[in-house]
């Protein structure tokens with residue numbers, strides 16, 4: 172088993188550097204520099220994230236693992252612009268990023284579709300809000316509906332869709348706005364095992380087709396190994412990154428069958444390694 176550390180895309184930015192000087196060296200993609208977050212609860216200071224340094228390439232598929240309470244969702248919420256860090260910066264394509272923008276799309280555990288709109292209507296919604304003309308947005312929505320394999324159910328209302336279909340519609344809705352980065356917070360965890368595997372197959376193909384930056388939080392080590400070209404492991408108290416490596420099972424453009432991946436000795440070894448790493452840092456929130 173080889174756990175090659177992911178090569179940093181840029182030399183580490185000194186924590187004392189100001190955002191403006193960091194801009195000079197920023198490549199495209201997402202950079203998190205010296206990012207910390209403390210929640211204050213009465214007298215208690217919870218160090219949810221401490222000094223996170225990460226560079227995400229424009230076409231990374233990163234899976235983030237870690238025990239409950241290690242700061243995964245806090246990190247996602249900061250990248251999304253929903254939460255302000257206590258210190259540090261998020262850069263997207265060299266620009267400081269502080270609030271939600273169309274450059275960042277988010278898919279949550281629950282699809283949260285508008286119940287009065289069809290699947291296609293939900294996908295079109297963001298495009299309509301952005302002022303896209305009707306014909307163009309219908310074409311674009313149809314393209315993304317097709318990409319997630321939902322053509323036959325495009326006109327159904329959310330209550331007429333299965334859990335997997337709802338999640339596919341939510342994914343198409345996010346992808347249709349063509350964000351630079353797609354953040355996913357345990358998007359398949361509410362699905363049954365078979366639907367989940369079919370969604371995992373889909374997401375891999377979608378990533379290969381779109382080559383956007385996917386930042387995918389999961390509790391499931393197998394899911395991370397099957398999907399993540401890069402795997403990041405976090406630990407709590409304080410929340411930090413303790414491992415960041417390129418997945419040796421997914422190193423070229425081929426998409427090996429899940430069965431073949433699971434049968435690979437590297438899969439079993441890495442799985443064991445990741446499980447012990449996570450178990451060794453279990454926490455209660």
Ligand SMILES: Nc1ncnc2c1ncn2[C@@H]1O[C@H](COP(=O)(O)OP(=O)(O)OP(=O)(O)O)[C@@H](O)[C@H]1O
Nearest residue numbers: 210212217219238239240241242243244245246456
């Ligand atoms: N709004 C909040 N106020 C106070 N503390 C919070 C808040 N949100 C999260 N925390 C704390 O910050 C830490 C990190 O929480 P976070 O939800 O980011 O972790 P997580 O890794 O996503 O957990 P899970 O896997 O259970 O979703 C935890 O100790 C949590 O209790």
